Structure formats: structure tokens, C-alpha cells
Amino acid sequence: MKFAQEFKKALQREGFPQRWIDSAIPYGQLKKCLKKVTRELETIGLDKDTLALLAKGQASAGDLGFHYDLDGEPCNSKLLRPRLTISVHLKDGVVVDATLSPATRDFLEKVALQKAEQQEQPTPAPDVDHESSASDDNEAPISGSDGTLTTTTCPVRQVEIPLVFDGEFFDILQNDVFELDTLQEEEAERLKADIASLGRTMTRTTRPSNGKKARDDLARWRQIFELYLDARIFFSTRESDHGARTAAQALKQLQWFQQEVLQRKHVQGLKLSASRDAFTMFLNLNAMLLQNLKFQEINQLAVTKILKKFDKRTSLGVAKTFPVAVHSERLLAGSMARDLCAQVSSEVIATVPQLDDYLCPICFAVAYWPIRLQCQHIFCSRCLVKMQRKSERFCPLCRGDVIMRAGLDNFDKAHAAFLREYFPKEVKEKVKANELERGKEIFGPDYTEGPCCVM
Numbered sequence: 001m002k003f004a005q006e007f008k009k010a011l012q013r014e015g016f017p018q019r020w021i022d023s024a025i026p027y028g029q030l031k032k033c034l035k036k037v038t039r040e041l042e043t044i045g046l047d048k049d050t051l052a053l054l055a056k057g058q059a060s061a062g063d064l065g066f067h068y069d070l071d072g073e074p075c076n077s078k079l080l081r082p083r084l085t086i087s088v089h090l091k092d093g094v095v096v097d098a099t100l101s102p103a104t105r106d107f108l109e110k111v112a113l114q115k116a117e118q119q120e121q122p123t124p125a126p127d128v129d130h131e132s133s134a135s136d137d138n139e140a141p142i143s144g145s146d147g148t149l150t151t152t153t154c155p156v157r158q159v160e161i162p163l164v165f166d167g168e169f170f171d172i173l174q175n176d177v178f179e180l181d182t183l184q185e186e187e188a189e190r191l192k193a194d195i196a197s198l199g200r201t202m203t204r205t206t207r208p209s210n211g212k213k214a215r216d217d218l219a220r221w222r223q224i225f226e227l228y229l230d231a232r233i234f235f236s237t238r239e240s241d242h243g244a245r246t247a248a249q250a251l252k253q254l255q256w257f258q259q260e261v262l263q264r265k266h267v268q269g270l271k272l273s274a275s276r277d278a279f280t281m282f283l284n285l286n287a288m289l290l291q292n293l294k295f296q297e298i299n300q301l302a303v304t305k306i307l308k309k310f311d312k313r314t315s316l317g318v319a320k321t322f323p324v325a326v327h328s329e330r331l332l333a334g335s336m337a338r339d340l341c342a343q344v345s346s347e348v349i350a351t352v353p354q355l356d357d358y359l360c361p362i363c364f365a366v367a368y369w370p371i372r373l374q375c376q377h378i379f380c381s382r383c384l385v386k387m388q389r390k391s392e393r394f395c396p397l398c399r400g401d402v403i404m405r406a407g408l409d410n411f412d413k414a415h416a417a418f419l420r421e422y423f424p425k426e427v428k429e430k431v432k433a434n435e436l437e438r439g440k441e442i443f444g445p446d447y448t449e450g451p452c453c454v455m
């Protein structure tokens, strides 16, 4: 199937909102416009083969060739103004490059002549200044050409080719990329608000101080989010498949997550209706993110395809230069999923603290009593005391000279309250272990906790 049809069908099949479909890359219109570009180039003797030949000449000889600059005219408009300049050898107004067809040479001579006449006029044309002397009168000795007498003795001239339809083509394409950027920005803002709202709901409903049901749900959520993080739906941090996922991969991972949650009866296990509602919201959010990713992907593909077609028909090489010149912050940068996933983890996942994030990096038990060092790293008080006894000066995580400077002031009271609220069991165990260790230090290795050891 041709891509134009495929693109149209995919837009309909995926159930995107009409407003999205209306903003999609106008592939058909661009294809039509590309025909005009091709025709325009052909009528002046610059068909794709001639331009390919010029590009080849540029690569080997370095003088004959062309330059196609998408942002060639400095103007205030954000829109690209493409400019095609061809370097040819001119002798007494005659193009002497034998590789070019007579029609091409005729045309180039005519353009060069017009340019020369314009420049003889006392009032300079608006773009004369821009035609710098370096590009106009490059009379440096020519090296590496094919050695024929004619070309080696003639100066190289830069001839700017006046074109109309390539400007139209890039106007259409660029305007649409901007429109899609705006659309994605709006969608991202909406999703951001949804994520923030879900985060607030989660914090409210799962606070352990709300009672037993809330505490039970919190434990459930912990398991749900563990699965979610394992699924790495939009991004993978594993070495084997590091980076952003395609929409198809993301869909597969999202399905796996839903299935696992279902099989383990996690949703039925949520005791508060507010928790169950929050889970539905969470799934919807992920579905919307996926939908956005799909739409972005399909439009990115349309841009790539039309640029490749442009190059195939003109040899002007825009597939590489356009994405750089257009400065698309959203669509072509593909930053939406990354930004929103970061927000999901900081505002939703983080409402359900995972023990792993609160361990002391030395003893791997919950970091209680928490001591926050100057470098902001947190250790349990026991491990800090032991480091100080050994006169260790440097933080094992960042090598900051902070250990010996720590004292009672570094006890993080708020963090301690947080750990007691969210990890009561682990905190109790840690306190017991700390006491036992201290007892052994004082009374010797036979010390055991409990009343029986008191003689």
C-alpha cells in the first residue's frame, strides 16, 4: 500500500480526535506541491539527475556544485526561506562546465547575466549585500578539476536560482509542524494537569494516618507500581533495550501490566472506592499518553517520508537538513512522552513510597534514625556513628568531606516522622536491631534483647 493511503487509514483507525486528524501532516497536499517543485526544476534544466551530478562534482572537485540552504534568507519571519545556489565556471558570461546539458547552461547564463545587470544599477537590490564578494568573485586558482583547459582557467560563479514552489512546499510543511507542536503542547498541558490531580488524589487517599483501609491500599499500590515500573512502558532503562519505546512496544508493555494487575487481583484488592477510581484514572492517563505517542510517531513518519520523496525527486538533500532547520520542540524532538513519564514518576508513583528509595546505603535497612548530611545524603544514625569512630571523613556516595562534621543537628526530624508513617514495620525492626547492636557493644557479644537477659 502506498504511504499516503496507509497514513490516511492509520489516522482513521486509531480513533484520534477530529482536531488531531485535522492537524495531521497534509501528506497529499505536500505530494502535489512536490510535483510543482519537480516541474519547476525540470523546466530550468535542473532535474534530479543534473543536481545529483552537481553534488557528485562538488564532492570530487570541490568547486562545481550546489548549495541548498533551507534558511537562506535572513528575515524576521520564523518561516524557512530556502535558497539554491549553484557554482559554475563562467567565461565571458558562458557556462563552460561540460557536464551540464545545453538547456541547463543556457538557463544558468541567463540568471548570471540578470544578476550582473542588477548589480550594475546604482541602487542595490535588497539582497545584493547578502551576495558577498566572497561568493561572487571567487577567483582563487581552481584545483582538482578534471584538468580541461576551459574549466581550470575560468572563475567560479555562484548563481542563485530563483525558485517559487520549494518555498511553498516548506511553508506548508513547516506551518503544519508548528501546528502539531502547538497541539502537542496543549495536550501535554492537559495531561500534566491530570497527572498532578491524580497525584493529589493518591496522596489524600493513601495516607497511612487515614486508617487501616488506607494502609492496606497503600501496600497494594506499592505492588501495583512495582509492576508498573517493571513494565517500563514508555522507557526502558535496561542496558539491552535502553531508551524510548515505540508506540507498538509501549502498547505491548501496557497490556502486560494490565494483565498482571488483573491476574494478581490487585484492583479487586483495593479497599477504598477512591483508590479504585484512582486506578482507573491511572490507566486512562497511560492510554492517553500512548495515544499521543502513536499520533506523534505517525506524523514523524509522514515528515520523514515526504522529505525522502523530496530528495528522491530533486537530489536537494533536505531529509537531513530540514529536521535541524525547523526547530520543532515537540513533534520532531519527541519529548512529550519523556517529560510526562518523568512527571508521572515524581507526582504519582512517588506518592507511594517504595522501601528501596529509603534504605541506608551502607546497611541496606531502612535509614532510621535518619541523619541528613551536608551533602543531602541520608544514612542511618548507627552507620554514621561507625564511620565517625573510624574517623572516615568522606561521604561514601559523593566523597564530600562531611562525615566528621555531622552531629545531632543533622537528625532529620520530618524525614523520621515520614518513615514512621510509611514504613512502620521496617522502622520497628530497625530500632530493635540498633538496640541489639548497641547492647552488644556495651555488654559483649552474648547480649540478647528482651527481659530474660537482665540478670
Ligand SMILES: [Zn+2]
Pocket: 360, 361, 362, 363, 364, 365, 367, 379, 380, 381, 382, 383, 384
Ligand atoms: Zn545504615
Ligand SMILES: [Zn+2]
Pocket: 373, 375, 376, 377, 395, 396, 397, 398, 399, 400
Ligand atoms: Zn554525600
